Amino acid sequence: MTIKPAKLSEPAVRAFVNAVNSHDRDGFKALLEPGATMSDDGSDRDLDEWIDREIFLSHGHMDVESESDGGRAVIARYRNDTWGEMRTAWRFVIEGDGRISRFETGQA
Known part of the structure; x- marks a missing residue:
């Protein structure tokens, strides 16, 4: 079963998924705190x-x-042209202003 992005509870995560799926790099970057970090x-x-x-x-x-x-x-089926599809886990640190300061992803 899939959760539609519009139904995701956390607004920053909802916007993150929408930016990924619409290939909106500028919108994606606007969701991040300056100096945001990530791990894979x-x-x-x-x-x-x-x-x-x-x-x-x-x-x-x-x-x-x-x-x-x-x-x-979130747990998501993630796909791209390089790796195909895999089941992944994503964790987000969201600051008081609603922007993401860190996200972590990896295989679930």
């Missing part, structure tokens, strides 16, 4: 390089299956 499979990565390679240049797409932690954690 437990290793910190260069955020700009990673999002270009794993999301925007490879046509990334998220289908969210479930959410927890008030919507700040």
Whole structure:
């Protein structure tokens, strides 16, 4: 079962999924705090390089299956042109202004 992005509980995560799925790099970047960080499979990565390679240049797409932690954690089927589809876990740190200061992803 998939949760439509509009039904996701956390507005920042909802906007994150919509930006990924619509390939809106500028909108995606606007969701992030200055100096935001991320990790993939437990290793910190260069955020700009990673999002270009794993999301925007490879046509990334998220289908969210479930959410927890008030919507700040999701399990999603993620696919892109490089890796195909895999089940992934995503966790988000969201600041008081509603922007994301960190996200972590990896295989679920």
